[in-house]
Amino acid sequence: MDIITMSGNTHKIIMHSRTGRRLPASFGAVLLGLCLSALAAPIQAQSAAQPQMVSLTAQPLSSALRGLGRQFSVQIVYLPETVAARQSPALSGQYTLDQALGQLLTGTGIQVRRSGNNVSLSPAGEQGQATQLAPVQVRASRQDMSSEDTGSYAAAGATIGKSPLSLREIPQSVSVMTRGQMDEQGFTRVADAINYTTGISSSGYPDTEAFNSRGFGTSLQYDGVPLQGLGAPHLDLAIYDRIEVMRGPAGLLSGTAEPGGVVNLVRKRPTQDGRFTAQVSAGSWSNFRGEVDASGPLNKEGSLRGRLVAAYQDKDQYYDQGRSTPTTLYGVLEYDLAPSTTLGLTAFYSQLDFRNFNGLALYDDGSMPDRRSFVGPARTSSHETYELGADLTHRFDNRWVFKANYSHKESTYKGFSSFALKPISLQTGLTDMQAGRIHNDFNWDQGDVSVTGPFDLFGREHSLTVGFNAARNNTYTSSRFHQFPNWDALNDFDYGSALDQPILNRNQEIVTQSGVYASTRLKLHDNLTAVLGGRWSNYESKSRSVDPATSAWKVSDAKASGEFTPFAGLVLDVSNNISLYSSYAESFVPQSQQDYTGKVLDPRKGWQLEAGAKGEFFDGRLNGSIAVYRMRDTNRAVTDTDHIGCGGSPTGTCSRAAGLVQSQGWEMEVVGSPAAGWDLGMGYTYTDVRYRQDAVQANEGQRFNANLVPKHLFRLWTHYRFQPQDWDGRLTGWSVGAGVQAQSNLLTSDVYQGGYATMSAKIGYKPNENWEASLAVNNLFDRRYLSSVGYPTFLNIYGAPRNAMLNLKYRY
Structure with a gap:
């Protein structure tokens, strides 16, 4: 964390480096830093003095100051009690930084001191006092990682590892x-x-x-x-x-x-301030959508807060017979049981009605049907899901945090499905089909308990996380399919009364998992942190036939007890803006295949070595990273050609744990706002993943998952909101955006999709802080490609042709 020293009651800001001194940087880190810092310097110098279009809703003053600081690329520093419990007014229009601060702080008595791009705030009267206080060290707090109020592409950090970290x-x-x-x-x-x-x-x-x-x-x-x-x-x-x-x-x-x-x-979670958002959209293929989001305090003290989000969409697809109507309703309540204890209750409901499409079959000459083609039943399938959950957070006075979470989810799928059994005859248009109905029920119960906090050792502050989670999945699956020979699959979607016959089988599987995990961040030096952790996992599954005749439970030998997966990493801060890191991580995946003795194979084991550099620029408005890695997945089940007759497989083949897959590559990413009004998200990934050992010798050296993972993957989205100085303000309120998705080829043994790129574009207009309209166009040049590369009889799905969406949003 950056340390800000506030000297005396004049709150003079002295920014120390993370390290206390500079250390040599690697070539990669220096290159990343020079490129981005060179771009940052001239922009930071002028952005605060120039008027910009500012649009802030009425909200807590701390949130408004954070958003303002990001927009003007400045550091605004204050003690938490200076702005505690204060609300800011709505602000919309063209302002310099000083003007915007003046509007936000009117009537608060808070004093402002600015030096360049550093701003400090102090309570009324403090700047005039002569008393000198001892220096106070304040560590920058990053507990709030929510992104919706920032308007930024550059995240302050992530909570993926239990505790909020940059x-x-x-x-x-x-x-x-x-x-x-x-x-x-x-x-x-x-x-x-x-x-x-x-x-x-x-x-x-x-x-x-x-x-x-x-x-x-x-x-x-x-x-x-x-x-x-x-x-x-x-x-x-x-x-x-x-x-x-x-x-x-x-x-x-x-x-x-x-x-x-x-x-x-x-x-999303409830907000401290009241807010309301509604939007309606209309687009290609009769695509209509509505969305409402309301949030805010539910009592005078603000100790009870709520949020309700609802969305409904009714859309056809670009292919014949395609239709989908998703409905989502989400609600959450938060109640402060005490100043340091918060209880949360969540609930959601989802209903998805759609026509099932398993992808196209090929013609018997290897060609593909037209992208408007559809294979499947015309009947509507349904997927209904709901969840209830509760969470509790308690913040101890010593900065330790206790969290507990429990949720129960149920999902029911009642659907109709069909797929070809062989390629379609190019001459007759006929194929053999299999069609039927499916009824699946899924039930999940899961919970997680953890405690995180700092501790002192050898004169330095470190942190520790310890936790336990457990999950139970109870799944019922059932189906009944019929064969339909010589079927006109591309034109006949009515499979008749055969799909109404009762289902004759029903199977149940219960999977339980649990684990204890622990991780610690050890501050080895002012600029060097070691991250160590591990998890001890348990896994077990059992299954039985429920219908037509209930059978005894069969416990799978694919189980684990106390399986340990370690993690270790080092983070070296080489400057205020750049860190180098390296890490080692492991994983394991249980397998159900048996060897020739009838013993279930040991779990697959995986490990990865990774190293890279990360940077933060423009006061956190722009993040950059570069990484290289090598990963291996061992013990993968392969066919044992020397033995046959294993009872655990439908074909009687045996397996052995001899497979080895290696993945290696590198990636880079730049995300954030390099200039006022300009947002950017860009990433490139190179992935080379291949079989190193396999039962089929011809596979060795070949690409693994070649139908899913391209070797080259590039994403770019850039968006610009016109500023008051652009064209003398004639375009104020307007914005434009453009994006590119590009990747190299994907393939199976029967289907090949060459490399391709698609482009998207957007234009928007925001006349005031309440209203915004936009028009987005995807696949701008109508590129024809397969988004899913499948097999001769199924899973071949085209990417959507050119399409447009008009959106109107209202915020209050």
């Missing part, structure tokens, strides 16, 4: 998609936001996508608590404050999980 303090690659960027790009789906985040991409069917990073899958968290198990669709983005993505093994956070990383979906 991105520079985390010795792994972390990206944050803030509320500001989601709003400006008009995202409404989690997958859309993920696909503009550095180093990660989505795959699979719409609204239930999986996310992939560094060649492997990722796990999910909600508000820092691992989601153990899948089954429910992703919720509407309207309920989230930000999306945090950590790339690489995260066994410390999630226990049993693929080594690709963690996606932490952080939901």
Whole structure:
């Protein structure tokens, strides 16, 4: 943390380096710092003196000052009690920094002292007193990581590791998609936001996508608590404050999980001030949407706060028969049981009605049907989900924090599905189909308890986190399918009464997971921090047939007890703005395959080495990072060609733990505001993931997951709000944005998608602080490509053609 020394009651600001002295920097860190700092210097010098378009809602004074500081690229420093319990008025118009401060502080008696881009605030009368106080050291507080009030793309930090930390303090690659960027790009789906985040991409069917990073899958968290198990669709983005993505093994956070990383979906919480937002949208393919978000105090003291978010959408798809109507309702209450104790209660409900599309089959000559084509039943499927949760936070006087979280979620899927059994005849248009109905029920119970705080040792302050979490997933699955030979799959979507026949099988599986985790941050020197941690995980699953005849439980041998996954990292601050880091992390994934003796294989083991540099510039308005890594996934099950007759597999084949996959690459990211009115999010990722050992010798040296992970991945979004000095103010209130998504090829043994790029654009107009209109166009040049690369009979899904969305938003 930066240390700000306030000397006496004049509050003179002396900024010390994080290190107390400068240390040599590596070439990569120096290059990153020089490039960004060179851009920063002239901008910071002039931004505070020039008038800018300022738009701030009525809110707590501390929040308003934070937003103002970010907009003008200045550091505003004050003691917390100076602004405590104060509200700021709404502010809209063209102001210099001094003018804006004057408006916000009118009637407060707070005194302002400014030197260049450093601003200090003090209570009324203090600047005139002669008494000198002893120097006071105040550590910059980063407990509040919410992004919705900042309007910035550059996150202050992340809470993905249980405690709030700046991105520079985390010795792994972390990206944050803030509320500001989601709003400006008009995202409404989690997958859309993920696909503009550095180093990660989505795959699979719409609204239930999986996310992939560094060649492997990722796990999910909600508000820092691992989601153990899948089954429910992703919720509407309207309920989230930000999306945090950590790339690489995260066994410390999630226990049993693929080594690709963690996606932490952080939901909105009630605000101290009253606010209301409503927006309506209309777009291509009869796409209509409405959204409402209301938040604020519910009693005079502000100790009870609430928030309600509702979203509804009715849209067709670019392909025939496609239709979807997602509905989301989210509510949260917070109550301060005491000044240091807060209880939260959350609830959400989601209803997704849609027509199931498993992707296109190929023609028998290997060509693809037109992108308007559809394969599937015309009947409507439904996915209904609800959750109830509670959380408790207690802040001790010694700065230790206790957190507890529990949630219960239920999801029911009643759907109709069909897919081809062979490629479609190019001559006749016919194929053999399989179609049926599905009824699945998913139930989750999970909880997490942790305590975090500082401790002193050898004259330095360190921190420690200790916690425990547990989850239980109870899943019922059932289906009934029928075959339909010589079917005109591209034109006939009515499979008749066969889909109404009762389901004859129902299976149940219960998976329980738990783990104890601990991590510590040890301050080895003023500029050097060691991060050490580990998790001891337990895993067990059992299954049975419920219908037609209840059978005994079968406990899987794929289990773990006290499986340990360590983590270690070093962070070296080489200047006020740049840190170097390195880390080692492990993961494990239980396997169900058996060897020729009938023994279930040991879990897959994964490890990663990573090193990089991170920087913060323009007083935190711009973040930059660069990283290199190597990862290996060992013990992967491969077919044992020397043995057959294993009872644990449908084909009778045996397996052995001999597979080895290696992923290595590098990435860079620049996110934030390099100039007044200009926001930027840019990332490039190079991923080389290959089989090193496999039962099929021809696979060795070949790409792994080549249909999911491109070697080259580039994302760019840039947005500019015209400033008063631009064209003599004639464009004040207008904004423009543009984006690029580019990647190299994806392929399976039957389908190939070459490298491609798509562009998007946006224009917006904000006449005042309350109203805003925008028009966004995606796939601007109507690029034809496959967003999902599949197989001869399914999973081939085109990316959406050019489409537009008009949005009107009102804020109060």
